[in-house]
Amino acid sequence: MRLLLHTFRKDSRRLWPAVGITLALLATLAREDRWRADRVVGLTEGWLNLLLPLAWACLIALAILEEPLVGTRHFWLTRPYRWQSLLGAKALFAVAYVHVPLLVADCYVLAARGFSPVGAAAHLAGRQVLLACALSVPSLALAAMVGNFTQFVLMVLALGTVTNFFGAAFEMGVKTPAENWLSGPTIAALVLGAGLAILYLQYRRRGTAKARGVGVAAALVVAGVAMFWPEAVENSVHAALRPIGSRVALQLDATPRYPGGQGSALSTSVDLVIPVEVTGLPAGALFQVSAARLTVTAANGKRYENPEADGPGNWERRPFQGWLTRMTPEGDGAVLFLRFERKEFARLRDTKVRIAGQALVKLLRKTETRWMAVGGGTVSRELGRCTASLVEDRWAERVKVLCEAAREAAAPASVMLWTREGQRPLYHRLNDSFSAVSGPRVAWLSPVARGTTFLGVSRGEQRYPGTVLEEDLGRARIGVMAEVVTGYAVVEFDFRDVAMGKW
Amino acid sequence: MIRTEGLTKRYRKMEALHDLSIAVPEGSVYALVGPNGAGKSTAIQTVMNILRPSAGRAEVMGVDSRALGAEELARIGYVAESQKLPGWMTVGYFLAYCKGFYPAWNDAEAAELVRGYGLPLERPMQALSRGMRVKAALVAALAYRPRLIVLDEPFSGLDVLVREELIESILDRTPEATVLVCSHDLGEIESFATHVAYLNEGRLEFAEEMATLTERFREVEVTLDREAEMPRELPAHWMNAECAGVVARFTDARYDAAASAAEIARRFGAVRGVEARRMSFRAIFLAMARAARRAQ
The missing domain is CATH 1.10.357 (Tetracycline Repressor; domain 2)
Structure with a gap:
């Protein structure tokens, strides 16, 4: 010593x-x-x-x-x-x-x-x-x-x-x-x-x-x-340790519901959005879905594999990318999002393909909604301390919802702004905003995990979509709900004879 | 004090040291000599566990060199020409820092050495001349009265006065301490070594007491009756033999007055005279080096 x-x-x-x-x-x-x-x-x-x-x-x-x-x-x-x-x-x-x-x-x-x-x-x-x-x-x-x-x-x-x-x-x-x-x-x-x-x-x-x-x-x-x-x-380990408990499957939803197709004339790629139905889950269950593996096989046998995740700043062109996703846990359903380079898609447009892969379905539970007023705050076990405040910058006035917790990463959560009966609430998710300014942006040395979202505010009499009227802010209540994963299921899917031109 | 058996060090295909077996007696001043690249420093670094042997073994104070630990190193003083000393430390802090590692450190002795060497305690090591740096390293290696002092070319490049000063302070510690020194400065070796081992291209050519070495080497000059050529077959211990006119010269590495006279008579017949001169260590070393070069 x-x-x-x-x-x-x-x-x-x-x-x-x-x-x-x-x-x-x-x-x-x-x-x-x-x-x-x-x-x-x-x-x-x-x-x-x-x-x-x-x-x-x-x-x-x-x-x-x-x-x-x-x-x-x-x-x-x-x-x-x-x-x-x-x-x-x-x-x-x-x-x-x-x-x-x-x-x-x-x-x-x-x-x-x-x-x-x-x-x-x-x-x-x-x-x-x-x-x-x-x-x-x-x-x-x-x-x-x-x-x-x-x-x-x-x-x-x-x-x-x-x-x-x-x-x-x-x-x-x-x-x-x-x-x-x-x-x-x-x-x-x-x-x-x-x-x-x-x-x-x-x-x-x-x-x-x-x-x-x-x-x-x-x-x-x-x-x-x-x-x-x-x-x-x-x-597989997730699913084995915390199984959902019922037999979950994925099926193609035959009705096109989303605008996809050709994209803009300037775009080098074509996006297809194919609705997918997840069955076997309890009615009204909240869930997320993602694809671990995704392969599109063309009629001529050519295979399009989902590439590994990109590194930051990689913008090179790819013949194919695909995702299986659900925008929000309470949304309308899952979608298969396929992006082909325009040249590749031209070969596939009038053909039928086979789409197969493996998906991970996460069953979620929302925690009890914690309410707060604009200018107030609340405390949630999962999200830590949340506050809502009116902030103004050079462009706009907005309601900022900030949740802070002494943990490594902010828990996923949804945020709801409710103003009055009959008025449809505004839904946001924590961390749905990003910075477009380039430079290092990872705060891995911070002991506090923070999650934010911004809700737009309209001034005057005209209310813009996705915003709340300034005059309603006084009685507005903001609810935050964390999403906790309660189970996992690994699902193999194999969709045959998918007509590409339909989507 | 030190014993090596078949000590070998290879760097990939290059063999820096081959099958070195020597024994350094306690209380001796043992010199490893040889030309540049002979393997002297490699031998010392292997003995000191700075390098691991590729084959063979070395024992220092009864401990396998590979197991040399803090206890043994606390009784060994090591100074090398190429040693990297912490240049940012002042001499005073360097000595104070070294002191922390040696239970036997003697402040009075260190102070005396510092005074004797004229070391400026407040000056950073990097601001010292090479000679001063060696002195500082030597103080840090002698102030705890080590049982073994290992010196790897410590005096090269130093002026004569400094060299004499340092040699004197090392000799002051013998025979209580054993000294292993490697050098290619033959003059300084001759002045204080009791034993010598000669290395050439990683191989040990000989190892013996200084006294017997100078006793057995002679520069022999034979004056012949008439002009003659050097006989073709000569004893292996006759080195660098050459003949010019009626004079034949060679270095006899195993000189014995009677036996050598008989051998000369057998090789040259009747001769007019034989003169056998004692050789300095430097002359012996040069004769050996020349013989080795000729053999190549």
């Missing part, structure tokens, strides 16, 4: 300017996060969410590289260090200058947003584990395998490029845990296991070749899991 602290003090003395920079970045981020009353992240906060993890990774690497493990000329190699003390000192450095400051910042942000840090202890602990899996241990391990800081930075840039190329890893792993709760933890466990193995190999034996072998193997496996983890497996 004495040697551990001895080395830790030395590292602190050496690296205090770098520590100061990361603390300043974190303080700025916490300040931004503390004042944010919106789901959409501002540009400063967005960049800080990107820069701070990089700064932390560099800080950890600098601490490790005070006693580099690669090379034969470092003075410490022949000094009586104990490997446990040395590794302990580096781990303590990461805890003291990365984990503890984040914990303090989290508590500050939570308290400032009106949440009890003590009440959110489990959430905060989970975030610390997540930080260890996603940043601290990988940074420690990577730095232990390189000879100098330049090599570390190059490796981080290479890994960042690869990660960005194959998709937004943080978003995938952090923000939608309910949807990939098998692959996410598998990746986390793989990264953590490989990182710890590398640290042991390097600090106990300085086995750089073996450690690098473990690192490369782990990177390949993680990439494999991230890219090729079969959604069907995930869905």
